[in-house]
Amino acid sequence: MMLAGAQIEESVSYTPEKASVSIAAKEPQKHVVAQGLTRVPSTDPVDIQFTNITCTVRLGFNKGSKQILHGVNGRLRPKQLVAIMGPSGAGKSTLLDVLSGYRVTGVGGAVFINGRGRIMKRFKKMSCYIQQDDRLQGLLTVSENMALAAQLKLSTKLDKYEKGEVIEDILTNLGLYEHMNTRAGQLSGGQRKRLSIALELINNPLIMFLDEPTTGLDSSSCSQVVQLCQSLAHQGRTIVCTVHQPSASLFALFDHVYILAAGQCLYQGTTKNLVPYLDQAGVPCPMYHNPADYIIELACGEYGEDKIKLLTTKAENGRVLDYFDETDIPSMEALRKQNPLSVLREQDTGSGTEETPQSNQLSVLMKRGFLKAKRDATMTHLRLIVNVVVGIMLGSLFINAGNDSSRVLENYNLLFAILMHHMMSPMMLTILTFPAEMSILSKEHFNRWYSLGSYYISITVVDLPISIVSCAIFSVIVYTMSSQPLEVARFSMFFAISLYTVLVAQSFGLMIGAAFNVVVST
Numbered sequence: 136m137m138l139a140g141a142q143i144e145e146s147v148s149y150t151p152e153k154a155s156v157s158i159a160a161k162e163p164q165k166h167v168v169a170q171g172l173t174r175v176p177s178t179d180p181v182d183i184q185f186t187n188i189t190c191t192v193r194l195g196f197n198k199g200s201k202q203i204l205h206g207v208n209g210r211l212r213p214k215q216l217v218a219i220m221g222p223s224g225a226g227k228s229t230l231l232d233v234l235s236g237y238r239v240t241g242v243g244g245a246v247f248i249n250g251r252g253r254i255m256k257r258f259k260k261m262s263c264y265i266q267q268d269d270r271l272q273g274l275l276t277v278s279e280n281m282a283l284a285a286q287l288k289l290s291t292k293l294d295k296y297e298k299g300e301v302i303e304d305i306l307t308n309l310g311l312y313e314h315m316n317t318r319a320g321q322l323s324g325g326q327r328k329r330l331s332i333a334l335e336l337i338n339n340p341l342i343m344f345l346d347e348p349t350t351g352l353d354s355s356s357c358s359q360v361v362q363l364c365q366s367l368a369h370q371g372r373t374i375v376c377t378v379h380q381p382s383a384s385l386f387a388l389f390d391h392v393y394i395l396a397a398g399q400c401l402y403q404g405t406t407k408n409l410v411p412y413l414d415q416a417g418v419p420c421p422m423y424h425n426p427a428d429y430i431i432e433l434a435c436g437e438y439g440e441d442k443i444k445l446l447t448t449k450a451e452n453g454r455v456l457d458y459f460d461e462t463d464i465p466s467m468e469a470l471r472k473q474n475p476l477s478v479l480r481e482q483d484t485g486s487g488t489e490e491t492p493q494s495n496q497l498s499v500l501m502k503r504g505f506l507k508a509k510r511d512a513t514m515t516h517l518r519l520i521v522n523v524v525v526g527i528m529l530g531s532l533f534i535n536a537g538n539d540s541s542r543v544l545e546n547y548n549l550l551f552a553i554l555m556h557h558m559m560s561p562m563m564l565t566i567l568t569f570p571a572e573m574s575i576l577s578k579e580h581f582n583r584w585y586s587l588g589s590y591y592i593s594i595t596v597v598d599l600p601i602s603i604v605s606c607a608i609f610s611v612i613v614y615t616m617s618s619q620p621l622e623v624a625r626f627s628m629f630f631a632i633s634l635y636t637v638l639v640a641q642s643f644g645l646m647i648g649a650a651f652n653v654v655v656s657t
């Protein structure tokens with residue numbers, strides 16, 4: 136099998152004009168370059184407006200519900216890096232989930248894209264969501280991750296050189312070029328975050344949502360990531376991220392801030408206008424105090440709950456746009472005129488939600504599955520060992536039972552034990568391993584990399600050879616040790632039923648693993 140990473144390497148070093156990039160990459164990298172990708176967004180920037188957003192979650196059977204967002208409003212202007220800030224539990228991630236379309240149940244209110252009501256299929260084509268935890272394929276190198284993502288996210292009409300150029304451009308700009316051959320699981324926190332962004336940049340989204348991109352990073356990595364987001368935003372993208380409590384220097388890198396407290400908006404506007412806003416509201420920021428710290432203290436209620444009420448009323452829960460830099464913010468009508476429906480018709484072309492056809496998704500996912508299985512053979516070895524050991528145990532317990540007519544009941548017991556083994560061992564392994572994959576699956580599927588059908592078929596196919604081999608070994612051991620009649624037809628039937636049982640058990644395992652997020656401690 137041709138490795139995806141090898142393809143990239145080949146394409147990266149192919150044309151002579153790439154030499155300059157390779158030289159630059161060999162120089163020691165001080166900080167993320169992020170001067171701007173060569174590929175700027177091809178369509179006009181996007182304006183997002185949201186009105187009266189509510190979000191209610193059910194707390195469980197007979198426990199009622201809880202409202203997280205209380206009718207918040209806001210405007211996210213294009214070419215801006217917007218930070219959603221607020222104390223822990225204020226509803227930042229929930230608001231981001233709602234705006235990105237990740238959360239739809241229990242959500243009220245409306246989201247408008249360029250003055251028109253959001254149509255989810257169209258919106259998902261222009262946006263991406265990068266969750267707080269970096270959901271990466273740790274066993275694959277940076278270039279393999281990028282190559283596989285490019286094969287899934289870029290049109291199949293592009294050849295490997297064109298895809299390689301896209302990847303090279305992104306990796307160079309994000310300061311990951313020299314780590315191309317490092318496995319994602321071995322990257323530092325900042326590099327992993329940049330790789331998460333790099334993967335989503337492949338199809339050049341106009342809108343990017345990032346949940347806490349700075350959490351867990353040191354101050355230098357934090358500013359690298361935020362500077363990167365800033366330069367991407369200034370190229371014509373709308374970038375929204377949640378942040379906890381940025382330092383004064385980090386805070387200054389954001390163009391706009393949206394402050395939340397207990398699901399309500401305290402302020403939205405430019406970072407520079409925050410201090411004048413607080414002055415006007417009668418809660419001036421003390422001298423030499425980081426305004427970001429001060430507003431979070433206010434939002435936490437450290438200066439009294441009345442201050443939260445005061446600021447929410449002054450910001451009209453996000454309706455006030457007076458603290459934006461632009462004097463002339465276009466109305467919804469003006470935005471609709473700027474973006475006529477005829478332009479949207481062009482954007483809407485393309486049938487499926489995913490970028491590439493199902494056959495391509497399937498082949499790329501299978502390639503990835505086999506590569507992962509080859510890199511980490513623990514599960515494969517474990518399954519083989521379990522089948523050999525249990526086979527010998529059952530064979531010894533029921534030795535020669537097939538030959539002796541007085542031991543008919545024992546044969547029933549043996550069959551029952553075999554069925555239990557074929558049900559329980561693959562099911563338990565799947566239940567324990569699938570939840571770790573599930574988070575990656577939900578991210579990639581949400582960001583339109585592939586359909587759930589392609590994913591399911593690919594994992595079943597990747598798993599099939601090992602299921603067949605382990606089932607065959609087990610069947611041979613048990614069948615011969617228990618002295619069952621040595622007839623091809625009988626053995627084939629026994630083996631086929633065993634294999635079907637294993638496949639059904641695996642499907643049950645996937646279902647249970649997806650429904651109950653079983654966490655395995657390491």
Ligand SMILES: Nc1ncnc2c1ncn2[C@@H]1O[C@H](COP(=O)(O)OP(=O)(O)OP(=O)(O)O)[C@@H](O)[C@H]1O
Pocket residue numbers: 192193194201203221222223224225226227228229230379
């Ligand atoms: N599915 C849910 N069921 C019950 N409560 C929930 C659910 N989702 C969120 N919440 C609650 O809603 C509130 C807001 O959660 P959210 O994750 O949006 O906060 P946050 O501002 O992002 O916090 P943090 O900065 O700590 O991540 C929290 O009190 C949280 O416990």
